[in-house]
Amino acid sequence: MAKEKKLVESITSMSEDFAQWYTDVVLRAELVDYSGVKGCMIIRPDGYAIWENIQKELDARFKATGVENVYMPMLIPESLLQKEKDHVEGFAPEVAWVTQGGLETLQERLCIRPTSETLFCDFFSKIVQSYRDLPKVYNQWCSVMRWEKTTRPFLRSAEFLWQEGHTIHATAEEAIARTKQMLNVYADFCEEVLAIPVIKGQKTDKEKFAGAEATYTIEALMHDGKALQSGTSHYFGDGFAKAFDIQYSDKDNKLQYVHETSWGLSTRIIGAIIMVHGDDSGLVLPPRIAPTQVMVIPIQQRKEGVLEKAAELEAVLKAAGIRVKTDDTDKSPGWKFSEQEMRGIPLRVEIGPKDIEQNQAVIVRRDTREKTVVSLDEIAEKTKEILETMQADMLARAKAHVEENTYEAATYEEFKDIAANKPGFIKMMWCGDLECELKIKEDAGVTSRCMPFEQKIISDVCPVCGKPAKKMVYWGKAY
Amino acid sequence: MAKEKKLVESITSMSEDFAQWYTDVVLRAELVDYSGVKGCMIIRPDGYAIWENIQKELDARFKATGVENVYMPMLIPESLLQKEKDHVEGFAPEVAWVTQGGLETLQERLCIRPTSETLFCDFFSKIVQSYRDLPKVYNQWCSVMRWEKTTRPFLRSAEFLWQEGHTIHATAEEAIARTKQMLNVYADFCEEVLAIPVIKGQKTDKEKFAGAEATYTIEALMHDGKALQSGTSHYFGDGFAKAFDIQYSDKDNKLQYVHETSWGLSTRIIGAIIMVHGDDSGLVLPPRIAPTQVMVIPIQQRKEGVLEKAAELEAVLKAAGIRVKTDDTDKSPGWKFSEQEMRGIPLRVEIGPKDIEQNQAVIVRRDTREKTVVSLDEIAEKTKEILETMQADMLARAKAHVEENTYEAATYEEFKDIAANKPGFIKMMWCGDLECELKIKEDAGVTSRCMPFEQKIISDVCPVCGKPAKKMVYWGKAY
Numbered sequence: 001m002a003k004e005k006k007l008v009e010s011i012t013s014m015s016e017d018f019a020q021w022y023t024d025v026v027l028r029a030e031l032v033d034y035s036g037v038k039g040c041m042i043i044r045p046d047g048y049a050i051w052e053n054i055q056k057e058l059d060a061r062f063k064a065t066g067v068e069n070v071y072m073p074m075l076i077p078e079s080l081l082q083k084e085k086d087h088v089e090g091f092a093p094e095v096a097w098v099t100q101g102g103l104e105t106l107q108e109r110l111c112i113r114p115t116s117e118t119l120f121c122d123f124f125s126k127i128v129q130s131y132r133d134l135p136k137v138y139n140q141w142c143s144v145m146r147w148e149k150t151t152r153p154f155l156r157s158a159e160f161l162w163q164e165g166h167t168i169h170a171t172a173e174e175a176i177a178r179t180k181q182m183l184n185v186y187a188d189f190c191e192e193v194l195a196i197p198v199i200k201g202q203k204t205d206k207e208k209f210a211g212a213e214a215t216y217t218i219e220a221l222m223h224d225g226k227a228l229q230s231g232t233s234h235y236f237g238d239g240f241a242k243a244f245d246i247q248y249s250d251k252d253n254k255l256q257y258v259h260e261t262s263w264g265l266s267t268r269i270i271g272a273i274i275m276v277h278g279d280d281s282g283l284v285l286p287p288r289i290a291p292t293q294v295m296v297i298p299i300q301q302r303k304e305g306v307l308e309k310a311a312e313l314e315a316v317l318k319a320a321g322i323r324v325k326t327d328d329t330d331k332s333p334g335w336k337f338s339e340q341e342m343r344g345i346p347l348r349v350e351i352g353p354k355d356i357e358q359n360q361a362v363i364v365r366r367d368t369r370e371k372t373v374v375s376l377d378e379i380a381e382k383t384k385e386i387l388e389t390m391q392a393d394m395l396a397r398a399k400a401h402v403e404e405n406t407y408e409a410a411t412y413e414e415f416k417d418i419a420a421n422k423p424g425f426i427k428m429m430w431c432g433d434l435e436c437e438l439k440i441k442e443d444a445g446v447t448s449r450c451m452p453f454e455q456k457i458i459s460d461v462c463p464v465c466g467k468p469a470k471k472m473v474y475w476g477k478a479y
Numbered sequence: 480m481a482k483e484k485k486l487v488e489s490i491t492s493m494s495e496d497f498a499q500w501y502t503d504v505v506l507r508a509e510l511v512d513y514s515g516v517k518g519c520m521i522i523r524p525d526g527y528a529i530w531e532n533i534q535k536e537l538d539a540r541f542k543a544t545g546v547e548n549v550y551m552p553m554l555i556p557e558s559l560l561q562k563e564k565d566h567v568e569g570f571a572p573e574v575a576w577v578t579q580g581g582l583e584t585l586q587e588r589l590c591i592r593p594t595s596e597t598l599f600c601d602f603f604s605k606i607v608q609s610y611r612d613l614p615k616v617y618n619q620w621c622s623v624m625r626w627e628k629t630t631r632p633f634l635r636s637a638e639f640l641w642q643e644g645h646t647i648h649a650t651a652e653e654a655i656a657r658t659k660q661m662l663n664v665y666a667d668f669c670e671e672v673l674a675i676p677v678i679k680g681q682k683t684d685k686e687k688f689a690g691a692e693a694t695y696t697i698e699a700l701m702h703d704g705k706a707l708q709s710g711t712s713h714y715f716g717d718g719f720a721k722a723f724d725i726q727y728s729d730k731d732n733k734l735q736y737v738h739e740t741s742w743g744l745s746t747r748i749i750g751a752i753i754m755v756h757g758d759d760s761g762l763v764l765p766p767r768i769a770p771t772q773v774m775v776i777p778i779q780q781r782k783e784g785v786l787e788k789a790a791e792l793e794a795v796l797k798a799a800g801i802r803v804k805t806d807d808t809d810k811s812p813g814w815k816f817s818e819q820e821m822r823g824i825p826l827r828v829e830i831g832p833k834d835i836e837q838n839q840a841v842i843v844r845r846d847t848r849e850k851t852v853v854s855l856d857e858i859a860e861k862t863k864e865i866l867e868t869m870q871a872d873m874l875a876r877a878k879a880h881v882e883e884n885t886y887e888a889a890t891y892e893e894f895k896d897i898a899a900n901k902p903g904f905i906k907m908m909w910c911g912d913l914e915c916e917l918k919i920k921e922d923a924g925v926t927s928r929c930m931p932f933e934q935k936i937i938s939d940v941c942p943v944c945g946k947p948a949k950k951m952v953y954w955g956k957a958y
Contacts, residue, residue: 033602036559037589040552042602045617048548069527073519073638074553074591074622075575080515093581096554098591100576101637102626110516112553112577112591123512123521138524142622143553147581158580159552 011342013280018224023153025274029283029343032153039151039158043267046343049291050270051161055141057193057289058163058265061185067139067165072119074142075110080118084243087117090210094147096158112145117211117236117262120166121244124258131170131250134258137178139165154271155228155479162266168246168258172237175259176214179235182263183216186231194269195286195394196220196276197402198230199425199474201450206437209262213237219449219474221402222275225423227449227478230272233263271479276398277367283344284367286394287387294383295340296326299333299352309356313349313379320380322387341366346390347383365390367397406474412463415475419444425476429469431462439464440475449474490821492759497703502632504753508762508822511632518630518637522746525822528770529749530640534620536672536768537642537744540664546618546644551598553621554589559597563722566596569689573626575637591624596690596715596741599645600723603737610649610729613737616657618644633750634707634958641745647725647737651716654738655693658714661742662695665710673748674765674874675699675755676881677709678904678953680929685916688741692716698928698953700881701754704902706928706955709751712742750958755877756846762823763846765873766866773862774819775805778812778831788835792828792858799859801866820845825869826862844869846876885953891942894954898923904955908948910941918943919954928953 011024026032031047043051059069075098082088095111113119124136141163151157165182169175183200190196198218208215212234220230241247241257250256277284287293294317298310310326317324327336333350340348350362361379363372363386374382405424409415418426426446430436441447451471462469490503505511510526522530538548554577561567574590592598603615620642630636644661648654662679669675677697687694691713699709717736720726726734756763766772773796777789789805796803806815812829819827829841840858842851842865853861884903888894897905905925909915920926930950941948 033605035552035598036556036601037552037554040554042552042598043550045547045549048550051550052548068524069531070524071522071527071530071622071640073514073516073521074624075516075519075638077515095581096577096589097579098575099578100588102573102575109579110575119514119521122515126512143550145553159554161550 011280011282014223014278021278021280022271022275025278025282025342026153031270031274031283034153037158039148041153041157041159043161046291047270050273050285050289051267053289053291054193054269055163058185058189059141061189062139062163062165065137065181065185067137069140070138071140071142072113072116072123074113076113076116076118078109078111080122081111083118083121084211084240087211087240091115091146096145096147113142114144114146115262115264116140116142116144116164117166117240118244120262121240121246121260124168125244125246128168128246128248128258131248134248135167135169135174135178137165137167139163152271154267154274156268160267162264165261165263167261168241169260170248170250170256170258172259175237175261176235179214179216179233179261179263182261183218183231183233186233186263186265187218190218190220190230190269190272191395193286193288194273194276195288195391195398196230196272197395197399199402199450199452200454201452201474203232203450204437204448204473206434207448209234211236211239213239217450220272220276221405221425221476222272222479223278223401224275225405225477227425227474227476228268228272228275229449229478230269231263231265234261236260236262276401277394278344279367281338282342284394285344285346287346287391290323290344290346292323292325292343292345293387294322294324294347294349295336295345296324296349296351297333297336297340298326298328299350299355301328303353305356306351306353310351313351313361313376316380317349317383320384322380322383346387349379349383367394408458409463410459415440415463416444419446419475423477425449425474427456427458427472427474429457429459429462430471430473431465431467432470433462433465433467436462436464444475446475446477449476449478490759490761493702493757500757500759501750501754504757504761504821505632510749510753510762513632516637518627520632520636520638522640525770526749529752529764529768530746532768532770533672533748534642537664537668538620540668541618541642541644544616544660544664546616548619549617550619550621551592551595551602553592555592555595555597557588557590559601560590562597562600563690563719566690566719570594570625575624575626592621593623593625594741594743595619595621595623595643596645596719597723599741600719600725600739603647604723604725607647607725607727607737610727613727614646614648614653614657616644616646618642631750633746633753635747639746641743643743644741646740647720648739649727649729649735649737651738654716654740655714658693658695658712658740658742661740662697662710662712665712665742665744666697669697669699669709669748669751670874672765672767673752673755674767674870674877675709675751676874676878678881678929678931679933680931680953682711682929683916683927683952685913686927688713690715690718692718696929699751699755700884700904700955701751701958702757702880703754704884704956706904706953706957707747707751707754708928708957709748710742710744713740715739715741755880756873757823758846760817761821763873764823764825766825766870769802769823769825771802771804771822771824772866773801773803773826773828774815774824775803775828775830776812776815776819777805777807778829778834780807782832784835785830785832789830792830792840792855795859796828796862799863801859801862825866828858828862846873887937888942889938894919894942895923898925898954902956904928904953906935906937906951906953908936908938908941909950909952910944910946911949912941912944912946915941915943923954925954925956928955928957
């Protein structure tokens, strides 16, 4: 009872307080819960099932490109973390340190991995001798820890789940190609499976990963107009190879350094799913990622034959490969509708005595609430069709949202005006100097999201300083 | 070159030094490597692929029984670990402690989970109110850490991967039934997929899990006659529920404590696969768990048409759902055979110019080296058939090994004689007293493996003390 009551209390509306709406949704849809360890979340069954689907989809895409999965230790000795100068500067301030093992104090501190470049490099240096050993295209699915001060479920937490790919190659060209290939895997996955359109581009030097030569990113736009960095792919050149002495003898028997990449996508992306597609009734899950795609809800279920017909319907949909459940609890249909909506289950199929009489059921879309009366003779095909349509519509809506909330600024005044009044992406030219980037953040409160691969010349000069423009940049507020 | 040389150096033979043979195999078959963190292993692609197959198989079996996956934090506050007295005594001496987060010293130490009963209990106490909320049948796939002094890859390492299931129920009966159900899932999985027969039974009080009322176990017998505890399932009664105050109101609105279970299986099982099936040429993988089931090896591959035919053959086998690869490197066939044997790939299919002429290929089983000449017209069916036969034969051989190495002792003299001279299981009656159990370990160097569900009366009294016998027990040396 207490639980049912909690569920239907209206959640905060998006327009009133987006941050509170987000918190309400992740908790009421039972995706996560807070734990007793500050900043560490508990991922509940409905949240974890989304992550399992993400893993399944992404892992298959990785393997199709030749990726092999491995598992590295979760602890990194301090001396290993320190081998690459930029990397340790970036991460050392935000790691958790193990100083005691069992009853003894350790001679050297070990940190819980915030990321595993150093472990992979150490391993690569042991196993690579010849050009025949290259490339190595490894990935691991694991949890990592970064000692964040302010945390929010999925978006920023001390511990989070992710995959981290680490590859080494004989040439810079091959490594760069791999870096971009994996960014494309992420982007395609987001669009095709999560119905989230993304901007692909390169981070500025200020925003790139600690130790990388270049960081590529996919940036998504949330419902509130803020950006979310949703996946990154880094090209390291031979910096780590030199720090860790990863050399191979080439065909002429000369020693060469390898060229390296890494790329990662985390449970943060679940935050993007929520903030791109959700509405004031709760979560809205794209059909392709939804753990449950259809909830069958019997109406007047105590009447003879209703539960039997609902079970039959469930069996038919299941046989057609649809992920379906039936809510045959003794709650009222209204309760069940609210629950299904809160949990973001894409479709509900209502079936009651009148429907049975007419050999039909009513399919209701979660996103538009559109109702379709469907003959039971063609329920499986129609359900599949509506799921596909819903998936496509969700992507189209999300794309339209990005377009509607992306602005161009030719002058700095215009830029500041947009930044102050219109949430979203702002495209503006940039001279490439850190000074202007910092000034923009100071003046307008936005940061560079990326230098998109799809460039467009808006002005010849950098509107901030008047020097020649080098790149068009997406700017915005970000999570 | 260096690598090839290493591979064909003969590995230590099993009969000469079983422990060294094991180490040689895990390293040369490239399942694991040592890392710079003492006791933490690196699981390499061929090792991790086995774990992925184990996960896939087990997870499907779990879900078929209603298990839901979740993810709990990897850190446990010291105060939480201390809530259940027996549990903390069992684990506190062997955990890794985080004492610093970022640049600050923590007010309370956090340990890296050695197991997660305390976290699950804390969570259950928050989310359970009514009998309607029960049961909760949760599981997580994760890594855990136990600060072991002496470690061996897969068998005993500081960090290892596993799944840990945690469930709560309204009644003791239901909880006990779940405990046994999951033990059966493990046993069936071992027999059907890994071709490893196991003894199912209950641990003595001395050997049970810290905090459990009863621990059930599956025990497998390795090639050297030592036992390996391969999976355990624990019934906790309401001990943890009382320590963590996990109560629900029943149908009469009375508060009741829940009854709890947990069960786990880890990467340790990969050690069992190696030690049950391996031989002096390396690993032998049961077909159902092998990441690569068939290696196609072209003979005289520079001759026209050979590589094309090999590729064609690979495509035919792949289309039939067989996990197949082709070794078309420029190594000699002999090298390739050795590699395929070292890696334990169940079948190799040899195809050369003469075979092509006669529209045939040669299938060679890894376990028996038996060769079968097969027409290319029926290569897919024959390959499947031989894989199935090999799987069945491996289980039969492993079963025969257990039978041949299981002894009965009616007197204590007989028992000590067997323990001193014959590796394997010894069945003997026991009075149930800790004193006799300790004396047996002291005298004969063996421990109680389990009180099997399948009991048999060998003698009326405990041969050690002469008191009435309560249980027949399997005794043995163990990993």
